[in-house]
Amino acid sequence: MKKIICKKEYDTETATLIKKYTYGCYGDPAGFEESLYQTPGGLYFLYVNGGANSPYPLEDILRLAKIKVNDWLDAH
Numbered sequence: 001m002k003k004i005i006c007k008k009e010y011d012t013e014t015a016t017l018i019k020k021y022t023y024g025c026y027g028d029p030a031g032f033e034e035s036l037y038q039t040p041g042g043l044y045f046l047y048v049n050g051g052a053n054s055p056y057p058l059e060d061i062l063r064l065a066k067i068k069v070n071d072w073l074d075a076h
Contacts (some may be wrong), residue, residue, distance in 0.1 A: 001047060003061040010045045010061045012037060021076040029053040036064070036072060044069050 002011040015037035024031025032050025039045070043063040048056040064072060 001061060004065075005061070005063055008039075008041075009023060010039060010043070010063070012061075015025050015039045015045070019073060019076065023053070024054075027051075030058045034072075034076070036069070044046060044067075046072070 002009065002013070006011040010072075012035075015076065016037045018038055019024075020035045022031070023032050029051035030053045032048065032054035036048060037045050043064060046062045047060075047065050048062060049059040050056040
């Protein structure tokens with residue numbers, strides 16, 4: 001997936017996957033996935049996707065500030 005946010009490109013095809021977190025099992029309406037990526041330019045983002053009752057009912061890319069990366073990693 002690719003998304004432009006504030007004139008910067010975030011692309012799962014060209015970024016490096018750092019860690020993937022899965023909650024629930026396949027088909028669970030409340031289940032979701034969060035995947036942390038780093039772009040070649042050093043920016044971080046989350047690729048998110050989940051069931052209809054999850055925090056991420058639609059596939060999306062969310063920017064993640066560098067200072068928040070360790071918090072996310074510690075939580076998952």
